[in-house]
Amino acid sequence: MSGLVQDFRYALRQMRKSPGFTFVTVITLALGIGATTAVFSVVDQVLLHPLPYPDSDRIVKVAETFQGVSGTDASPANYLDWAAQNSVFAEMAASRGWPANLSEGDRPERVKGTMVTPSFFSLFGINPILGRGLAESDAHAGNDHVVVLGYGLWQRYFGGDRGTVGRNVRLNGEQYSVVGVMPPNYSPDDYGELWVPSPWGVPSHPLAPDKDPRQFRDRSYLDVWARLKPAVTPQQAGAELDTIGRRLEKQYPNEDDKIGVSFLPLHEYVVGDIRPVLLVLLAAVVVVLLIGCANVANLLLARAAVRGREISIRTTLGASRQRLLRQLLTESVVLALLGGGFGLLLAVVAVPSLLALSPPEIRQFKEIGINREVLAFSFLASIVCGIVFGLMPALQASRSNPSEFLKEGERGSTANRGRTRSVLVVAEVGLSLVLLVGAGLLVKSFARLMDVNPGFDADRLLTFNVGLPSSTNAAQQFAFYRDVMQRLQALPGVRSVGAVSRLPLAGGNSGRSFKVPGIDKDYSADIRVSTTDYFRTMGIPLMKGRNFSESDLGSSLNVAIVNDALAREVFPGQDPIGRQLTNFGPDNLTLQIVGVIGNVRHVGLDTAPHSEIYQLLGQAQWPSVFVAMRSATSDATSLTSMAQSAVWSVNKDVPLANIRTMQELIANSVQRRRFSMLLLAIFAGVAMVLAAIGLYGVMSYSVAQRTKEIGIRMALGARRPDVVALVVKQGMMLVLMGILAGTVLSLAMTRLIAGMLFGISATDPLTFAGVAVLLGAVAFFANYLPARRGASVDPMVALRYE
C-alpha cells in the first residue's frame, strides 16, 4: 500500500516535471472522456433507466394488429373485450389525446390534455401530489366534469397555487372542477397537461364526442395500456392475447377482419427508434475516446524512449518487472483520472447543449444529467483509459534491456518503438475514416432529404392550430371557421389563407377505408378536410379536374379531391374525375371525385406519399384545424399577433396553438436526423483532428530522429523538396494503410447505420472516396509541417561528429 502511495507521489512529480506533456494528455483525455460521459448520460437515462413508474417493466402498450402488423391504437369495443376476457393483466387503461381550450379570465390557452379511463393513474402507480386522481364514479354522465392537472400546467397557468384544487376552470367553454394535481414528469406521452374522464368510462371519439363509444369496433383511436400480473411472463400474455384476438375476429368477421392484438413493453414504446441512433453515437464517441487514448499512448511511447535510461537504472537496482509496470501504470491512470475530472466538467457544460440539439424523443427524459451512475461511468472510463493507453508503453519500457540503454544510449530498440507508434497511427487514421464515412453518409442523406420536394411551397407560410370544443355543433363550428378565414384573409400582408384537418409534417394522421364500385376490394387512404383555398395557399398543384368551390357547400353531392398517389393506385390508366368512392368511413358515405392534386409528404420528407382523400370543410367537419397563411413578406411570423387578434375577435375563448412557420415544421420533422448527423459529424471531426495530431506527433518524432540522416542526404545533394517528399512519403504510407484498413472496416460497419440513411447506399462509393480524399488532405498537412521542419535541417549536421 505504501508502495502505491509512493508510486502516486512519483506520478505527480513526473507530471509536474513535464507540464507540456501533461497538458496535452489531460486535454485530449478530457475531450474524449467528456464527450463519452455526455453521450453516456443520455444513454443512461433513455436506455438503461427504468421509466419513472413503480415496476415499470410490467407496463405494456397494447394495440390492434392488422394482418399481423402491429398498429398503435385500438377501438373502444375491442378494448372493452380485451379487458373483460384476459387473465394476464392486473389492470388495463385507455386514453386518447384531448386537446382543449383552457380559459380562466382573459388568458385562453390551448393545452394538451388526455381523456382517460379511471384506471389510468393506478395502472401507472402514480399518486397525485394534491387532491385525488380519477375514480370510477367520475366516469359517469353528470360526474364527468372533473379534471386532474399536470404539474407543469399547474405551475405555469395556476402559479402552483395549492388552492387550485376545488376551483372551477373553463375547458372548451364548459365548467370543470379541479380535483387533483399530479407530480412532475408523469405521462407516457406528451399529452400530460391535464386529464379528464369520459361519461361512458372509455374515452369518446374525437369526431363524435357526444356518442356512446362503447359499441365502436371499427374506429381505432384509443391508446391502450396494461400492467402484467406479477407472475405472468410476456410470452404467456402474448399467447392469451392471441387467442382473444382470434376469438374476436371470428365473432365480428366484418369489423375485426384481419385484426388481432399485440403489445410492446412501455419502455420500448417510449424510446422507440431512438435506440439505434443512441447506440451508434455511443459507439462513435467511444471510438473518439480510443483515438485519444492512442494519441496519449504515442506520447507515452515517445517519452518511454527518453525515460529508458531511468528505467534501466531502476532495473539495474533490482526493480522487478511487475514493480515497474505498476509504477508506470499508476502514472498513466493518474493522468487519465485528471483528464476524466476535467472531462466531467466538460460534460456538465456540454449536456445542456446536447439536449438543446436533441429530438423530443430524448428531451422527454427530463432527468438527463450527471447522476451517480454517470459519475461512476466516467470514473471507470478514466481508469480503463489509463490502462489502455498506459499498458503498451509500460510493457515496452519495462521490457527494455538495461544494458542496451546504459551502453548504447539511443540505439537498439528505437526502430521497434517507431513501429508500435506507426501501428497506432494507422489504427487512428482507420478508425477516424470509419467515423468520417458514417458522418459523410448521414450528411449526404440529410442533403438528399432536404432536396426532397415536399409537394408544397414552404416559404412564407405561417401555420397554427385553432379548435372549437367538439361539443359545439357542426353549424357553429363551420360558422366559426368561415369567420376566422375571412378575417385572416382581410389582414394586410396576407396573400391567402387555407385550413386543413391534418397539416403535412405537423404530426398526426387519420385514415378511412373505402370501396370503388365494380371492384371487390377494400382500399384505405389518409383523410383530410380542407377549405377551398388550402391548395392555393400551400402551393399544392391541381393536376386534373377542379378545386372545391363555394357552391359545393350547398350541394347534396359529397365531393372529394384525391392526390396523385390515390389516382395511380385506385384508377391506374383511367381518368378518376367523376368516379365514386363508396362505403367511405364508418358512415358509409359516397364521395365523387372532382379533382386530383399533387402528392404531399405528410408523415415525413423521407416517407413516400400515401393515398389521400380531401373533403371540403363544411361538407365534413373536424374538431380542430390547422390554418396556413401565406405572407406577402419574407417574415411570416410577423403575422402572429394580428392573427391572434383576428381569431379572438371571432371568439375570445379560442387560443392559437402550435404557432410555427412551415420551415420550422420541416426543420422539426428532420430533427432526429439532424441530431445524429451533427453529433456524428462532430465526433468524426474530432476523430480526424486527433488522428492528424497523432500523425503529426509521430512524424515530428521521426523527423527529429532522422535529423542526422536528413543532413547527410542534403550533403549528398538532396534539395529541400527531396527532403519534404522523403518525410511526406513515409507519413502518407501510414495514412494510406490507415485509409485502406478504415475502408474495409467501414464497409462492415456502415450496415449499422443503414437504417439512418436516406436516398443513398451504405457503401456509396462517392462518399467513401470523398472522405478518403478529405482525410488524405488533412493527413498531408499533418505530414507536411514536420517535413518542412525536416527540410530546414542544416546540412552541416552531417559533418558534426558526436
Added chain:
Amino acid sequence: MIESARSEATKIEAGQPLIQISDLTKVFYTDEIETHALSGIHLSIAKGEYVAMSGPSGCGKSTLLSIIGLLDTPTAGRYSLNGKTVENLDFAERSRIRNQEIGFIFQSFNLIGDLTVYENVELPLTYRQRMPAADRKARVMEALERVGMAHRVRHYPSQLSGGQQQRVAVARALGGKPSILLADEPTGNLDSRNGEAVMELLQELHREGATICMVTHDPRFAKHAQREVHLFDGKVVAEEELKKLLAETSA
C-alpha cells in the same frame, strides 16, 4: 559515362584552378560571442591535386571544408568552383552543385542505416534529374568495384566493419563522378590498419586523376598528400611558422 566526365573536365580552362578562394572569412555569431572561425583565407586547388589540411583542433579546418563543400556560406570573401562564383547561390543551386561536383567522405562514415550498401551508393544519383536507371546501376557497381565492396551490395551498414563502411562511403562519393573529393578526418574513426587501407585507396584514386582535399591532424597521413596546407586560428600559415606558433602556445 567517361565521355561526360571528360566534357565536365574540359570546362576548366588550362591553368585555371578548380577551387579559388580569396580573402574568405567566416564568423559564427552565438548569443554574445562572435567566433572568427576563418579570417582571410586564400587558397587555390588545381585539378588533380591532393591537398591535406592540418592544424590544431578548433582552428577552422572543418569550417573551411564545409564552405568548400557548399554546406555553409562564407561571411565574406570570394569562392569560385570550376570557374563559377558560388558563394552567393541559393539553397537549391548549392544542392545541385554539391550533388554533381562534390563527393563527401565523413569521419563517421554517415551511411544511412535503413538503406543497403547499394542504395547508399545510389543515393546521390537519385537526386539527379533525368539519370536513366541503367546508367545509375552501372555507376554504382563501378564505384563499389573500385573500392572492393561489390560483393556486399545487399548488406546493411550495421553488418559491415568500420573500414568496410568507410570504403562504401568512398564509393558513394565517387559514384557521382565529382570534380573534387572532400574528406574530413576520414580515418578518425578507424583503427590504424583500416585507416591505412582507406588512405591507400585515396592515394590510388589520386593517381587515377581525382582531386582530393582531406582534413587530418595525423601528420603520417598528411604526408600522403602532394601539398599540405596548415591552418592556425583561422588563417593559412607556412609550415615553419606553424611550428613556431605551436611552440609559443605550448610554452
